[in-house]
Amino acid sequence: MTADDFQRLVRTRRVARQFLPTPVNRALLDALLMDAQHSPSNCNTQPWVVHVVSGATRDVLSKALRAADARGDLTPDFEFDMQSYTGVHAQRAQSSGRARYEAINVARDDRPGRLAAMQHNLSFFDAPHVALLFMPRIHDYVRSASDVGMYAQTFLLSLHARGLAGIPQTLLGLYAQTIREVLGIEEEMKLMFGISFGYADPQSPANFVAVGRAPLCESVTQHV
Template identity: 50%
Template structure:
């Protein structure tokens, strides 16, 4: 019988981003359970700044069509900036490039085949076939950083709860590039900003891209100890 610590570790290490889903919808009890788990996330001053919209069924299909249309017409409306150049020339950019190259290879794409890459990118706007998608909105308190951090913790709870149930999800910055389109469709007020979306459901285990596991840097590269027993020598 695993201890609580080992059970948690198993879930954390099993969780990964899935990019191909079965069409089968999840039960209402599973979705509610995931939302209840996500709701326990900590937040600055207990502000709980998340507003979450879930789309399924006909609403999911219709929203995907609206986002695809916005993409075709070049109607990008991100609430937050995203630019690879912001990563600088060091480790952050290297990791981003490694991730892109790994995903390109896993999907059988060639770097120079722009049309094929575009087709694959549009799968994300179809929620990778997932039957459900969650859109995470936040208010802008000050510079928004603290609220965004809270949304990140909510999203992690959401993803880990899916994994604990044998389900899968993928956080998608890409969905945030069409914030106005999503807001208009869902009737969300302008003062709530779209940080990202999560497509979720049951993973299609037959798809090669779902076998990808991105590595993580060693603790020695991210942790600095101060008067702490040495735990990084092993």
């Protein structure tokens, strides 16, 4: 791979919010996971514990998530509050959300439409697979969480390189206990988020949302 190839790969990756039902074959799935397994981690601890859910189990899990949502049964392992984003971070989130809803023709005051769009997360945007990223408790979780983030990035880039797509879903982490119960995962494993993945639907306007990136001067200071 040349530098130009890598630049194109990184800069053209997009999340997908609507997938085809076509499953990823086992050989390709194993190759994707092996790519991610080569992610860097602190002291090579490789703390990620990944559960890939497909087929009938995926459908059972989606049904359980919808039921938990209807009950208001939120069991996050880690705090998440959109209101904690302020200033430029809030502006970026709002801009991204606005572009996403405009792409699927859901107006700002269309509360049922927005609720339906949110709940689409719980069916994994119709993706045939979802990878759920867990980790054990190691001190305050911070370094392990960064390792899981690097694993996720490698996995997302591998998907894109192989003609597939994925979407990280923080919202799935709000139902950690439901997911553990359905999949029989021990309590010690803490859920960060999930990545739904498969073949993006080329006809869906939800998959053509450009949200842009901040200029380097807003994020990087160079000391010389």
